[in-house]
Amino acid sequence: MARFLKKRDQQLGRTPGSPVFIGQQKIDRPRIRKIDYSASTLHDAFFPDMEGMTPPQAGEPCCWLNIDGLHDAGLMTTLGSLFNLPSLVLEDVVNTGQRPKFEAFSESVFVTLKMLFFDRDHTMIQSEQFSAILQDNCLLTFQEKPGDIFDPVRTRLQNAGGRLRNSGPDYLLYALLDCIFENYLKAVEVLGERIEAFDEEILEDPSSELLEEINIYRREVSYVRKAVYPAKEIVLRMVRTESELVSAATQPFVRDLADMVEQTMDAVDIYREMLSDHLSSYNMVMNNKLSETMKFLTMFATMFIPLSFLAGVYGMNFESMPELHFKHGYYVILGIMGGIAVAMLAYFKKKHWL
Amino acid sequence: MARFLKKRDQQLGRTPGSPVFIGQQKIDRPRIRKIDYSASTLHDAFFPDMEGMTPPQAGEPCCWLNIDGLHDAGLMTTLGSLFNLPSLVLEDVVNTGQRPKFEAFSESVFVTLKMLFFDRDHTMIQSEQFSAILQDNCLLTFQEKPGDIFDPVRTRLQNAGGRLRNSGPDYLLYALLDCIFENYLKAVEVLGERIEAFDEEILEDPSSELLEEINIYRREVSYVRKAVYPAKEIVLRMVRTESELVSAATQPFVRDLADMVEQTMDAVDIYREMLSDHLSSYNMVMNNKLSETMKFLTMFATMFIPLSFLAGVYGMNFESMPELHFKHGYYVILGIMGGIAVAMLAYFKKKHWL
Amino acid sequence: MARFLKKRDQQLGRTPGSPVFIGQQKIDRPRIRKIDYSASTLHDAFFPDMEGMTPPQAGEPCCWLNIDGLHDAGLMTTLGSLFNLPSLVLEDVVNTGQRPKFEAFSESVFVTLKMLFFDRDHTMIQSEQFSAILQDNCLLTFQEKPGDIFDPVRTRLQNAGGRLRNSGPDYLLYALLDCIFENYLKAVEVLGERIEAFDEEILEDPSSELLEEINIYRREVSYVRKAVYPAKEIVLRMVRTESELVSAATQPFVRDLADMVEQTMDAVDIYREMLSDHLSSYNMVMNNKLSETMKFLTMFATMFIPLSFLAGVYGMNFESMPELHFKHGYYVILGIMGGIAVAMLAYFKKKHWL
Amino acid sequence: MARFLKKRDQQLGRTPGSPVFIGQQKIDRPRIRKIDYSASTLHDAFFPDMEGMTPPQAGEPCCWLNIDGLHDAGLMTTLGSLFNLPSLVLEDVVNTGQRPKFEAFSESVFVTLKMLFFDRDHTMIQSEQFSAILQDNCLLTFQEKPGDIFDPVRTRLQNAGGRLRNSGPDYLLYALLDCIFENYLKAVEVLGERIEAFDEEILEDPSSELLEEINIYRREVSYVRKAVYPAKEIVLRMVRTESELVSAATQPFVRDLADMVEQTMDAVDIYREMLSDHLSSYNMVMNNKLSETMKFLTMFATMFIPLSFLAGVYGMNFESMPELHFKHGYYVILGIMGGIAVAMLAYFKKKHWL
Amino acid sequence: MARFLKKRDQQLGRTPGSPVFIGQQKIDRPRIRKIDYSASTLHDAFFPDMEGMTPPQAGEPCCWLNIDGLHDAGLMTTLGSLFNLPSLVLEDVVNTGQRPKFEAFSESVFVTLKMLFFDRDHTMIQSEQFSAILQDNCLLTFQEKPGDIFDPVRTRLQNAGGRLRNSGPDYLLYALLDCIFENYLKAVEVLGERIEAFDEEILEDPSSELLEEINIYRREVSYVRKAVYPAKEIVLRMVRTESELVSAATQPFVRDLADMVEQTMDAVDIYREMLSDHLSSYNMVMNNKLSETMKFLTMFATMFIPLSFLAGVYGMNFESMPELHFKHGYYVILGIMGGIAVAMLAYFKKKHWL
Numbered sequence A, B, C, D, E: 001m002a003r004f005l006k007k008r009d010q011q012l013g014r015t016p017g018s019p020v021f022i023g024q025q026k027i028d029r030p031r032i033r034k035i036d037y038s039a040s041t042l043h044d045a046f047f048p049d050m051e052g053m054t055p056p057q058a059g060e061p062c063c064w065l066n067i068d069g070l071h072d073a074g075l076m077t078t079l080g081s082l083f084n085l086p087s088l089v090l091e092d093v094v095n096t097g098q099r100p101k102f103e104a105f106s107e108s109v110f111v112t113l114k115m116l117f118f119d120r121d122h123t124m125i126q127s128e129q130f131s132a133i134l135q136d137n138c139l140l141t142f143q144e145k146p147g148d149i150f151d152p153v154r155t156r157l158q159n160a161g162g163r164l165r166n167s168g169p170d171y172l173l174y175a176l177l178d179c180i181f182e183n184y185l186k187a188v189e190v191l192g193e194r195i196e197a198f199d200e201e202i203l204e205d206p207s208s209e210l211l212e213e214i215n216i217y218r219r220e221v222s223y224v225r226k227a228v229y230p231a232k233e234i235v236l237r238m239v240r241t242e243s244e245l246v247s248a249a250t251q252p253f254v255r256d257l258a259d260m261v262e263q264t265m266d267a268v269d270i271y272r273e274m275l276s277d278h279l280s281s282y283n284m285v286m287n288n289k290l291s292e293t294m295k296f297l298t299m300f301a302t303m304f305i306p307l308s309f310l311a312g313v314y315g316m317n318f319e320s321m322p323e324l325h326f327k328h329g330y331y332v333i334l335g336i337m338g339g340i341a342v343a344m345l346a347y348f349k350k351k352h353w354l
């Protein structure tokens, strides 16, 4: 199954703006969680469907609506008309192969990107698409399946005096993005810890398992890079956006995000380069080892060649070979053989072949 | 036959703006299809030539005129004067080696690019040139031969309440480009599915057929890249164009195209890099395999060298070689040979050569 | 002789603006051809020198003055004062190592670039410098030697109703540049046709002649690239120029040139990349072939090693070697040898070394 | 322990702006040093805590407050409220993994970057984070541990007539940055001196220790590059800043810093390239050496092959082998063997294999 | 001694703007040469020190003051106060490791760069720092040691009617820079002539001396590149400068310099690429040669293996080996051996191994 590109056969030739789910369904039916909060109140509840729900009016508490599961076209259409969402946005929300993206509309700001998790069991970065639509006093977020990294934010929401409870949904969006980017750094850190250890292992034990592991880490670093690079673009657009939905008070925090994404990118680039260095180191070390082995064996063989030749000569059956009849011929020839061996060893030493 | 550059001998020294066909003729005579549509009406018909045809007047239904086959200079000249087309545009339309291009004139917008199809039989991306000229309420499109990927658009045109029937020719142009770019992604997806599978095959069975296949996929990915890169430029120019022929209502859709082209480019770049990694992996695996083989064989040979030497020594014909007359000389020497063999195996083991 | 940089010893320390010829003299004395044309008249004549010539007055027919041969400093000085040319321009005209360049002065526009020809006899791109100075109603052009690619333009000049006869010298300049750029594409096409054929040859017959040929094509593609890259800059400056000497009517044609140069650059880049792929393919194929050969030969040798050892053992002269006296000892040992050979072949097969 | 990325587990999910220390604690309790200076006065003292300290009022002497040790959250919070520091700045100050950064606020300018030292004992660049907050007439600086490179600045502060005593805290900040960047250049110079010497050593004695050393230097140059690249960005932002805290009189000095950083970057890039050249040189030299060795040994072996074959032939036990009974057969065959050896040597010479 | 970075130990921690000499002293005491020129007058003299010298007043002849030798801090300080030079400029003038630089002040324009000379004896580019300070009607220039490339300029200064005598010090500065850049091109040309000849030598005689020479040329081309790249920046800043010290009449000449620097950079890049191609060509040629040798020798050895085995078989001492007693057994076996040899040669031929 292609990991870098999602199958989009259903999409071919469809009317643009159709909310056709692209991806793998990871939950039976969507799960809806609605948190209404203001400086003084906090309501947190799960709902089976959208029945009876309306966007919060001006003056009402801020609303965070999170949907886990993107395959229910009916739900999406309902949401779309209820919150007056552009159809092209809905199409992007349900396309799990969508490229990370920031777009500002007159009444909504739309952000989509990947959440990354390091799956230790498969030495593999797993990803889940996260989309958010920011409106005047509500924030819609979409995930592929239940379970996320936002619990610290939900905890901070319970602190009535905290900045979260006293700010608008733009600050909530920032807080979620901050979680996501912290997790990027975390993922890179986990990869990096192993990568920085390869150096020594290559010198000590360049097994073929190590080579395979290096290649796995290269692939995973590439995978992270694919997610992080467009994320930088997104944050930069968010910094520069003229939409009033992102308030001036939230802007310094968004700039801080840019900082973090840049640091992640720096680290990704350093590890990519390091892995590529590791590969060439591995190659050099392997080549040197093999060369040493072959050289040793060849020299060993070479040393015996003139000796065997001599033995062959005195194994010939000529009638008149005077040496054969010398009293100590045999011992002399053994001595000569020993001398040749010593001389060759000395020559090899002198030539630094040994 | 050069696939990346078309022969243009007829073009050398010609007056600029001459509609000289450059390419391979793929159909006997051009085929003309005219679809007139408005919110309430729809006429779809084939015509043998341009006789009696006129550009639609303001207020008349929108007209989509598609021509399959570009070699008929007479037809092109007639079209040019009928629709008042710039001669340099006509020259580009009939040049199947034309670089993808967007150009806005006062009364026309001109777009040309390649349609891509994956030809499974030859593991090869096939391309066909598509050109479009957008005017006030008509759209002219040109293809090299009959048969295309636009049937879903034609089907949607039959839906009287749909956006296509209620928008101008600029939205129709968008719909056609959307089909073309969906097919780009489709082509990359087909390539990518195979490419992502190479990883494992290289480790398991690095045959020379696999190497050839990797090289074929590199060539095809390069070919797609050649088409997609300028396509991005085109869409970006279309987004930024000041021509009133592209209406504000259509602009968000054009931006969505940019999105899709960027995703295609990302995928193309990832697969390019992956294939290059595959090549070096293949090389490493092959090198390792060969080295292992050679090392094994050399060690095997080396082990016998001192044994054969010993046999040679005792095959010498010296008169006085006391060992030959020892009672168990033969068995002793066989034992010594066995001992040497075992010692060497132990040494190889210790040196990790085995 | 350095092909990529011209000797400029005479230039060291000279007063700037001196028309010192840099290059190889290719003609005995300069050849002057003057074509005066208007919608109604056409005069074409060769002249031995500049005597009596004056720049055309306003209202007089347009004048195209072509000089073949750049080494005559006197002629250049005469031209300079007659047409009031900036001295730095004259210096550039006679420097055949001048980088391609576009410069707009108050009363002149100056363009210099290389004409390219594919020399089939030496598989080599030949180049000749072309310079042009555009003034109000005259065009001066300079070449290194007689013979050029502009005959189609001269033919079109005879067509009294054609655009050339009815436009100013800026359109004539465009027509000449169009010829030059068509020839760039032609040169790249000729190189490309051979380059695209290398692929198969490498797989079938990777001879060392092929390697040399690939390297020759790399050098030539580099050479073309050196000429085409700055040519693009030139055309872009010509598109953007504010000089009134390039009329609005000619601008669309200049933009079309940009198109063609970009296509040439695309092709050059593709062929560069292809050649670099070819080199690594060649290397891989050669390596595989050699490895196969070496592996086969080594295995062949290895198979005989234990057999020869056995023969050696039974060639020893020990007094008591019971096997030697067995009735069928010889046949038994031959059978054992055959068995060992078969076993080793089976082992090699199992290990996929055969 | 990952050297290129700091563990930030405590940071995951925290409220933004919390001064959570990220890094390794290198001192027991923070050390505070306060220098108040004006043209006429100079007070220099150490303090155990912030008790009783207040920011200097306008007109009071300039204050330089340096804190060594970043782990004391209480101290940081006190400082923050006393000097009215943005909470995001405090968070960056105590994050020793923070990317180098310049940010201008309304009443503060914030700079953070790394100080580099070459640790000769471990052939390793060590780094320490330096942060500075510039306010109207005070400068706060933060380091990870006591001991720094600023003593020359402190010495110059004692010169009552010097520019330092007569300028504001912006010039003091410049003087500190100047020290830091001088040390960058120094570190690169130390690396470079060794790197430039590798060239010859590779030709003379390409040991595997040398290879390891080259790889160590590559890693250290990478490490320096990671610090210097963002430093350039910082200085450029400082040059372009519109903050009035950086006075016009200090600007030429800041531009001079940019100069120095660019020179450092140039040097880093040159040494990177040089090291990469060294690696390929090393590889070539090693390959050539091995090839020479193998070729020599193989030729040596080859020369004996036909000789041994001949010996084998005349070791056969056929009843009728006339040569065996020739009177001088033995000497003739020895002569033939000598002749073959000489002929082969001559052939090898002719083929330039020797 | 590090060639790419100058030792700057004295600089560490010094007050910014101190004229501390960095580099190698190449002359005992500085040499001062003063040329005063106007359209009508010319005075040229050497002076031991600055005593009695004053900057020329408005209306007085133009003054060119050249100082050879930068180590005399006293002289520099005198100059600085006399001509009112910024202290940071003085610091740069005496730092021979200063990066090339252009800076415009209110009353001075400062330029510093390297002069390059090809030292044939050591196949090495030598460099000397050149700095110039342009003021209203005087030009100060600084070199490391006596002897330069400006004699042609001094000669042209004697021509009372020439442009030099009739222009200001900005044109004189241009003339000096023109000399410097001509020498850059000259140096590249000298390198290039040898580099372009490597191609053939690699095919004919790929000795290890050639490899070393290629590496030397790579290093020198890198060295030139280090000087030329920032020189381009300088000229571009000079073209764009708004300082009135560079007059409009001189601007076209400065643009012509830009042209020349760009051509030099083009050439440097081409030769860099060419050298890198040469290295891989060299490697391929060497590999092919070695492979051919090894293959030949291995095949030679292989051919004898079955023959020696046969000889071994008939050297066995079994009692009953009927072949040994055949009348023509010996000749038959010799014939069989010959047959095997011929068959193997045929097989090798068929497999294209020969």
Ligand SMILES: [Mg+2]
Pocket (backbone or CB within 6 Å): A015, A016, A017, B178
């Ligand atoms: Mg779509």
Ligand SMILES: [Mg+2]
Pocket (backbone or CB within 6 Å): A088, A091, A092, B256, B259
């Ligand atoms: Mg979309």
Ligand SMILES: [Mg+2]
Pocket (backbone or CB within 6 Å): A068, A128, A143, A144, A145, A146, A147, A148
């Ligand atoms: Mg989830």
Ligand SMILES: [Mg+2]
Pocket (backbone or CB within 6 Å): A215, A218, A219, B199, B277, B278, B281
């Ligand atoms: Mg991989």
Ligand SMILES: [Mg+2]
Pocket (backbone or CB within 6 Å): A226, A229, A230, B266
């Ligand atoms: Mg991307």
Ligand SMILES: [Mg+2]
Pocket (backbone or CB within 6 Å): A258, A259, A262, D099, D100, D101
């Ligand atoms: Mg930053």
Ligand SMILES: [Mg+2]
Pocket (backbone or CB within 6 Å): B015, B016, B017, C178
């Ligand atoms: Mg044309």
Ligand SMILES: [Mg+2]
Pocket (backbone or CB within 6 Å): B088, B091, B092, C256, C259
């Ligand atoms: Mg065209």
Ligand SMILES: [Mg+2]
Pocket (backbone or CB within 6 Å): B068, B128, B143, B144, B145, B146, B147, B148
């Ligand atoms: Mg078609």
Ligand SMILES: [Mg+2]
Pocket (backbone or CB within 6 Å): A099, A100, A101, B258, B259, B262
């Ligand atoms: Mg986008």
Ligand SMILES: [Mg+2]
Pocket (backbone or CB within 6 Å): none
């Ligand atoms: Mg190799």
Ligand SMILES: [Mg+2]
Pocket (backbone or CB within 6 Å): C015, C016, C017, E178
């Ligand atoms: Mg000049």
Ligand SMILES: [Mg+2]
Pocket (backbone or CB within 6 Å): C088, C091, C092, E256, E259
């Ligand atoms: Mg010039």
Ligand SMILES: [Mg+2]
Pocket (backbone or CB within 6 Å): C068, C128, C143, C144, C145, C146, C147, C148
């Ligand atoms: Mg010519």
Ligand SMILES: [Mg+2]
Pocket (backbone or CB within 6 Å): C225, C226, C229, C230, E266
């Ligand atoms: Mg160029």
Ligand SMILES: [Mg+2]
Pocket (backbone or CB within 6 Å): B099, B100, B101, C258, C259, C262
């Ligand atoms: Mg274009």
